[in-house]
Amino acid sequence: MKDRQFGRTGRVVSEIGFGAWAIGGAWGDVSEDEARGALHAALDAGTTFIDTADVYGDGRSERIIADVLKERGGERPYVATKAGRRAAPHVADEYNRKNLTAFIDRSLQNLATDCLDLVQLHCPPTEVYYRPEVFGILDDLVAAGKIRNYGVSVEKVEEALKAMEYPGVVSVQIIYNIFRQRPAGLFFREAKARNVAVIVRVPLASGLLTGKMNAATTFAADDHRAFNRNGEAFDKGETFSGVPYDVALEAVEEVRKLVPGNVTMAQFALRWILMEEAVSVVIPGAKNVAQAKGNSAASDMAALPAETMDALRALYRERIAPHVHQLW
Template structure:
């Protein structure tokens, strides 16, 4: 396992982290005992960063991670969690209101609940589960979180950027107001390279890259019949509804044609694509079994994509938002 600096925090985190959304149950049925076993296997293999949120299964993901932490006797595991706003911004709103969306009572309640579910005395990284372009000007949220840091309830502060809007974090990165920003980044969603990564590197802000495998599409196993096998109402079923699934298959075929036989699997190309960017501190694929852990960490070997291939892959960028 390779490790990277997590911005200016002084942490060294595994470049492959553990995304905890799927163990909350939103992606289909899960066995909690298997989830705990998978987490412990990930820790044994060198993963030391886990990302979760109150939203993931209404706290269920946090509870399962807490179980694993209680059974783990090894090295430090950094856990990042999130609080959702009191009102979610409309996905089409370019300038949503931000002041008052994370009031003092709300943040304190979320912190206490996350501490209880995770079974820890301090949260390593506490993230706002959305962001807005004017958030760096309306700083009521930061006052409360700084108080919570002083009280020893949280260590570091981060934000999770809105889907498909990485540039909303650029001003925040320039100012260095938080330790980390979480953003969608993968072979399709390439926009963070344009401005966010440079701003983050300049202020030594850590970047957490989520959905490196595009919620499963970039694993490369999907066929025209895959959609029918997904549980109705599951996250994947909702995300790729209507003609979205067919659009994705078409894009996947083009990617596979571009890559040819350069990689054994599309998943390897996708993971190595994200790892090839030094602005990224950690990427957090979702993993439900030890086999998936082993598959993902195999790519943490320092072998990155050549610049010429990165340039060729730029034409496959696909800006869309399937989370609405």
């Protein structure tokens, strides 16, 4: 497993992390044994970065992480969590001192630690990025010793650019994959210039880029790929990267033609992301041991050839961009 600098935090993390949304919920039923096994497998493979949130399984994800880390002992990996989505209603005014402090105190308890490595505002309403007082609250929580660093998880490139204007923001989490290429422009340039860490989520477009789905694929009722295709529960860009399912399936077949015979499409898609120097860590999810091991192996892949990168840019421009580029 190769490592990368995590922005200006002074930390070095594995370039492939562990996205812990799946072990918390909203991806169908995942047993605790499967969840623990997946996390153990990722850590055994050299993963040193875990991304979770207080709302994943209403804290289940955070608690499983705490249990596994306690069981393993030794040096603790870098654990990033998120806060804000417990707000009800989820509006800018709810990102206040009382709520953020309560959310962070709960995560401290769930993760069994006295200081959180990284807290990310969890895709807040756009208005939050224009409220300096919210970032002042986070500065105070750093000063109080509750969190070491803070960042943001965003839906839109414009939100990322605004967030980086605040000096305390050390990281930005954003969707970036073969079917979501807009961040590769101005955002990545600005992140590099400001030495802001970039965490890439939804790297496999909710599983589309595993190449294992087809028109007949079905999903459990509690899987967001069934209940959020049109943004019924949260931003539709979080599900299949917002690409219409039929369009995406056709594009997947074009991607398949470019995948070398000795790797999986998922590994290929992860390696494509790691071709970008601005990326600090990519956080694929894993529901079982096999997925965790497969994800980690992508770090060992050779660089993709220039002609492959050109072909994937052309595929995005011609097939995907008309549906998503202007939205996020």
